[in-house]
Amino acid sequence: MKIICKDSTEVIVEIPKGVSKIGVMLSGGMDSSLLLYLLLKEITDNKKNMNLTVFNVPNVLDNAIFFSKRVVNYLEDYFSVKLELINIGDGTLAHNKIIRTPSREIEEKKYVEKLFVGINQNPPVEFPISGPWRRDPDSPIPPFYIFPFIRLYKNHILEMYEKYNIMELCYLTHSCTMSTGIRCNNCFQCYERAWAFEQLNIKDDNKYGT
Ligand SMILES: [Zn+2]
Numbered sequence: 001m002k003i004i005c006k007d008s009t010e011v012i013v014e015i016p017k018g019v020s021k022i023g024v025m026l027s028g029g030m031d032s033s034l035l036l037y038l039l040l041k042e043i044t045d046n047k048k049n050m051n052l053t054v055f056n057v058p059n060v061l062d063n064a065i066f067f068s069k070r071v072v073n074y075l076e077d078y079f080s081v082k083l084e085l086i087n088i089g090d091g092t093l094a095h096n097k098i099i100r101t102p103s104r105e106i107e108e109k110k111y112v113e114k115l116f117v118g119i120n121q122n123p124p125v126e127f128p129i130s131g132p133w134r135r136d137p138d139s140p141i142p143p144f145y146i147f148p149f150i151r152l153y154k155n156h157i158l159e160m161y162e163k164y165n166i167m168e169l170c171y172l173t174h175s176c177t178m179s180t181g182i183r184c185n186n187c188f189q190c191y192e193r194a195w196a197f198e199q200l201n202i203k204d205d206n207k208y209g210t
Contacts, residue, residue: 001042003163005156013038013148016114021051023112025103026085027059028067030157030193031118031149033173036071037166038148039116040079053084053112057102058091063180065091070172078169086111107144120149120157127191154196162200171205 003011013035015022024039026032036054043050056068065087072085089102106115122131137150149157161170175193176183183190197204 001038001045003038003160005152005159007156009152009156011148011152011156011160013042015039015042015048015050016146019113020049021053021112022114022116023053023055023106024116025118026054026056026068026071028056028062028064028069028071028173029118029175029189030154030161030170030173030196031120033071033075033169034157034160034166035116035118035148036075037078037164037169038160040075040081041164044079044081051112053086055086055088055102055106055111055115057089058087059177060091061180062174062177064174066180067172067174071169074169074172103145114146115144116146116148118149118157119147120152120154123153123155123192123195125195127188127195129186129188129191131188131192154192155199158196158200158202162202167202167205 001013005011022039024032024036026036039052042048043052054072056064058065069085072083076083088105103115103117106112119135121137122134135150141147158170161167175189176187177189178184178187193204
């Protein structure tokens with residue numbers, strides 16, 4: 001599928017031809033949860049025969065295992081599917097390192113043929129806290145990986161939640177990397193999420209403690 005954002009940014013979420021086993025990294029945050037939604041939509045809309053595995057790194061700082069499970073449960077109901085959720089990697093590593101080692105393990109053990117990851121870019125504004133390193137969108141992408149959101153900012157992500165009328169799912173996601181419950185409002189990811197909601201002039205409902 002091809003999605004065109006309001007500022008003409010294009011997002012392409014496609015499963016390459018001939019591939020029947022894909023994986024997606026899910027943290028329980030906004031980006032990866034949307035990516036999982038879009039992949040499930042792509043598969044069900046096109047009646048693709050696809051084996052999809054969801055991988056979660058059980059990050060202890062933000063209780064990723066709880067939020068990922070909540071997102072998976074929601075999407076299982078939404079699409080009437082059963083998803084395999086595998087916890088992998090060292091959940092005690094720093095947030096910016098946490099995904100690399102398990103990604104390599106997934107590749108080496110050939111769990112799937114392609115791994116989708118929802119990485120994107122730090123917003124083009126300054127926050128009181130500097131952002132994490134994020135991959136240069138122009139650097140070559142190793143063939144095992146697919147990064148459909150690599151050129152996007154969080155406002156594009158949020159725009160897609162609105163476009164597909166899945167704000168309910170968005171409110172279930174947890175972006176804060178420093179809290180296992182109600183957001184701290186002081187970490188980079190909290191600033192980034194609040195910035196995106198401001199850009200779209202919508203309210204971030206935190207009735208779920210996100
Ligand atoms: Zn936070």
